[in-house]
Amino acid sequence: MPSPILAVEDVSKTYDGFKAITNLNFYLDQGELRTVIGPNGAGKSTFFDLISGRAKPNPGGKITFGDIDVTQRNEYEINRIGIGRKFQTPSVYSEHTVFDNLVLSLKGPRGVFSSLFKRLNSGDRDRLDDLLKLIRLDDKRSWKAGQLAHGEKQWLEIGMLLASEPKLLLIDEPAAGMTDAETHRTGELLLSLAGKHSLIVVEHDMGFVRQIASNGKVTVLHQGSVLCEGKFDEVQNNQKVREVYLGR
Ligand code: ADP
């Protein structure tokens, strides 16, 4: 068995006496795309907060990324080590072009310097050109990001995340507010990233979950714990999951 790229072991998080996450165990393989679902308030965003260092777990739990214990690292360090996060609402630099949004997102200080001095090394330029094709914004590279449609902004933000060269991507509801065609295209994009990258995707749209989990596993969170984990069909037919989602 390959060793996991991410191990979350016995992690809890309490806010003012309220347990948002309770004794959570979660393992992600290198190159895996895992979909995380769960009702509102299940703890999905808190789970991302804990992995990305935005929030610290209660004493006792442990989060390991590769062979690094990141439990007590701060958000900036964790990002630099290779965990990138995309929030639900796209936040792009509206007044900059699509291409410059990618330049500004290059790993480390080189993005800001390249942008400031209007000079990019050819390796970065080629990589960003490929990235533009991948997110299907090649023909809009000179548009201001603020002019893009909502779905295109989401893709640009995934591109920005990739420009920063993360090993693990945490993606919160990428299909929110998208048309069916955009949603499907987003699924294809995420599936194409698996293998080279490891991904955890939080999502509500069950059609989309079915698409991106076609070869992978789904984890269901409920009241801060893992309720069930498995292939899409197994999860969908699980009695506990049906009770939580459908009240029966
Ligand atoms: P989800 O993303 O699955 O909808 P969240 O992780 O946002 O759920 O929230 C899980 C629970 O933890 C909720 O009851 C929420 O109110 C609580 N919670 C999350 N973050 C905080 C916080 N910073 N302070 C207090 N309570 C919080």
Ligand code: MG
């Ligand atoms: Mg949430």
